[in-house]
Amino acid sequence: MIAAIATLLLCQLLGEGIHLLSGLPLPGAVIGMFLLLGWLLLRPGERPTLVQVSAWLTAHLSVMFVPAAVGLIEEGPVLARNGVAIVVATLVSTLLTMVVTALVFRWALARQERGA
């Protein structure tokens, strides 16, 4: 358990270090995700505890960003000015993304199967 938590934190720490040293806007945690994936792929073996801990974290993401969402309390003026644009853009963009992803994936899978 502790080893799994330490693994996640170490990857994030290394990611944060790379982020700060490189000056890239890529968040440290995302770099940490790549590092963990690379490490898992390079070192075969089952990791039941790591699977368990990360599944627990993913299952409880919602409560972790509640404090951030409450931060909207300070964004009244921004919302009044841009609220409509943001909502319209978000809805249209979600629909378009789903359509494009599905169409491209289906087309590319069909092509792959015809080629095989």
Next chain:
Amino acid sequence: MSGIWPTLQTTPLLWLAVTLLVFEGADRLSKRSNRHPLCHPVLLATPVLIAILLATRTPYPVYARNTAMLGFLLGPATVGLAVPLWRNRALVRRAAGPLLLALFAGSLTAIASVTGIVWAFGGSAQILATVAPRSVTTPVAMALAQQLGGIPALAAVVVLIAGVFGAMIATPLLDALRMRDYRVRGFAAGVAAHGFGTARAFQVDELGGTFAGIGMALNAAMTALLLTLWAVL
């Protein structure tokens, strides 16, 4: 009461307890609604907590400081997204080419469409940076918005709206497009609507849910890379 309040008001103990209690209540309502996207616990809990802060005249920075522990967990949770990708590596490998092509197209569509529309409405650079990561899972979206000069709190809400809407339209939309392959259906839901799309996909089909999870994790990485590239150029 007036004696102990000033002390309690600036403790993590009070605000973590309040936040978890409100969230748990919201979560029970959400369960009772059979997990309807519109009854998402964050959607229910956030206005209640805002009302509590207003009623108690608690400045947001005080609340934020004393609930920072919850937000801290978003980091390791993001790192942990690598684990389902690793576990499903055989599935990913088998469809790798089409998967990556669809991922690239979907990620680009998400960024271009949301920023394009906000820009057409006359949104500022700050708002563009806030909405650009809208199709990725919340922790990554907030971190990206922060890095690009956007507003993380607003990014979290934008991601929430995308998730709620995506989970609601997924089944009728994918039916209308005559998508029959559950890999395609799930993946599209995960790329477009992150965790909400993934939860919805798992309600319908196991393989679809797995591919939605793969789509969510891969899109977090792809969007981060594309936006980094955009910021650097």
